[in-house]
Amino acid sequence: MNPGHSHPDHDPCAEGEGLLRLEEAQRRIVEAVGRPQQTEMIPLGRAAGRVLAATLTADVEVPPFDNSAMDGYALHASALPATGESSLRQVGTAWAGRPFQGQVGPGECVRIMTGAPMPAGTDTVIMQEQVHVAGEQVIIGVGHRPGENRRQAGESLAHGSEILAAGSRLTPAHLGLAASAGVAEVSVYRRPRVAILSTGDELQSAGQPLGPGQIYDSNRCSLTAMLERLGIEVTDLGVIPDRLEATRDALLEASQTAEVIISSGGVSVGDADFVVEVLRAEGQVGFWKVAIKPGKPLAFGRLGRAWFFGLPGNPVSSMVTFYQLVQPALQRLCGVDPLPQPLLVNARLAAPLRKQPGRLEFQRARLAPGRDGQLTVEALGQQGSNVLRSMVEADCFIVLPLEQGHLEAGQWVQVQPFAGLV
Ligand code: AMP
Ligand code: MG
Numbered sequence: 001m002n003p004g005h006s007h008p009d010h011d012p013c014a015e016g017e018g019l020l021r022l023e024e025a026q027r028r029i030v031e032a033v034g035r036p037q038q039t040e041m042i043p044l045g046r047a048a049g050r051v052l053a054a055t056l057t058a059d060v061e062v063p064p065f066d067n068s069a070m071d072g073y074a075l076h077a078s079a080l081p082a083t084g085e086s087s088l089r090q091v092g093t094a095w096a097g098r099p100f101q102g103q104v105g106p107g108e109c110v111r112i113m114t115g116a117p118m119p120a121g122t123d124t125v126i127m128q129e130q131v132h133v134a135g136e137q138v139i140i141g142v143g144h145r146p147g148e149n150r151r152q153a154g155e156s157l158a159h160g161s162e163i164l165a166a167g168s169r170l171t172p173a174h175l176g177l178a179a180s181a182g183v184a185e186v187s188v189y190r191r192p193r194v195a196i197l198s199t200g201d202e203l204q205s206a207g208q209p210l211g212p213g214q215i216y217d218s219n220r221c222s223l224t225a226m227l228e229r230l231g232i233e234v235t236d237l238g239v240i241p242d243r244l245e246a247t248r249d250a251l252l253e254a255s256q257t258a259e260v261i262i263s264s265g266g267v268s269v270g271d272a273d274f275v276v277e278v279l280r281a282e283g284q285v286g287f288w289k290v291a292i293k294p295g296k297p298l299a300f301g302r303l304g305r306a307w308f309f310g311l312p313g314n315p316v317s318s319m320v321t322f323y324q325l326v327q328p329a330l331q332r333l334c335g336v337d338p339l340p341q342p343l344l345v346n347a348r349l350a351a352p353l354r355k356q357p358g359r360l361e362f363q364r365a366r367l368a369p370g371r372d373g374q375l376t377v378e379a380l381g382q383q384g385s386n387v388l389r390s391m392v393e394a395d396c397f398i399v400l401p402l403e404q405g406h407l408e409a410g411q412w413v414q415v416q417p418f419a420g421l422v
Helices: 022-033 172-180 219-229 244-257 275-282 315-333 389-393
Strands: 039-043 072-075 086-094 108-112 124-127 131-134 137-140 162-164 185-189 194-199 234-240 260-264 284-290 297-303 306-311 345-349 360-369 375-379 396-400 412-417
Touching: 022 284, 022 297, 022 315, 072 086, 072 137, 162 172, 194 219, 194 244, 219 234, 219 260, 219 315, 234 244, 244 260, 244 275, 244 297, 244 306, 260 315, 275 284, 275 297, 275 306, 284 306, 297 315, 306 315, 315 360, 315 389, 360 389, 360 412, 375 396, 375 412
Parallel strands: 086 108, 194 234, 194 260, 260 306, 345 375
Antiparallel strands: 039 185, 072 108, 072 124, 086 137, 131 137, 284 297, 297 306, 345 412, 360 375, 360 396, 396 412
16 A cells, blocks of 8 residues: 555555455455565574575585485496396495495495495495395396486486575475575565554453453464464554553554554444544554454554554454454565465365355364265354354364355365464
């Protein structure tokens, strides 16, 4: 969003009339936040979870030389017998890290260990279990293939080839591959500074006694954990009481340092819902009704230089809206490219499901293998957006399209396993 050139059609924070489809809300948010600008060089060993800012190219071959895949005997393929046996004289040993220095001639072989360079004059390794050794003589039978058990230089990474693409989020495997090519430092995107806060007079922090009408604040805790799983460090601004002044002060202060502010609660149309009011006065905000259940109300906007997400207060709603709308935006802000698409699998309903057309639903459910080997899925009994226990007992969402009505047992539905969410 460019505040200087705001036009209703292009303003990502513009209010939608009626319900906004989830894909449209996701698209607007991801496009608005854009890609990160700043990068930093860090040691490879500290880069787990970070996003690569520049494509890594191999300036060596991996492996750097032909080497043995087995413990055995290295020889030239011309020494393999067509029938019967050949007897070769062992002229030395090749160790991993201590190559055999000489040339292997006709009638000769070298004892070789896994990872040792192929000695000059050899191209094939026979496993030690497949030979007979008699003194210095090594006896080899038929059935071997020229070149067997030899790893080729560059077969993992060729010289000049791409090791990892810019935009990759670095997993242990990514780090290992880069290390195998001798990479010591990587350029990664700087991570966005994210501040979170809860709104609500009823909220008490854990460890304090509950007063009348109070409940414990759970959203900051689950939000922090969801952010940390994305590799983001969180500033926790605590609980903001339901007062206009306090909400304004907290949000303005957060916008001084944070690049992203995530609040929960206070975005409905109740009398104590001040978040949108403050954002309207001090920044730019769209108050959207996204056509999903749970989680209809969502505020998205800008406050100073910070992006703002106002999530609904109900704990399940705040988690669902985080996963569906905030997480893709944060992944984009972290430089992840392309954005991961949700993993959806097909499963058969174990029981009928009630669903009114009009909103895309994320029903908390459990997957199990059915008797016919197909996956079956059963929605949990309590689907209230306040019942956080449903997120603990579930291992997936059943994702029901907006137009979908009631379903019968045995019908196929799409399921998003929780394991695929980050
Ligand atoms: P609100 O969106 O502020 O109207 O809140 C909707 C519901 O979510 C109310 O029942 C709140 O008490 C509850 N709620 C709001 N914020 C939190 C929170 N941080 N932790 C637990 N429940 C919350
Ligand atoms: Mg509230």
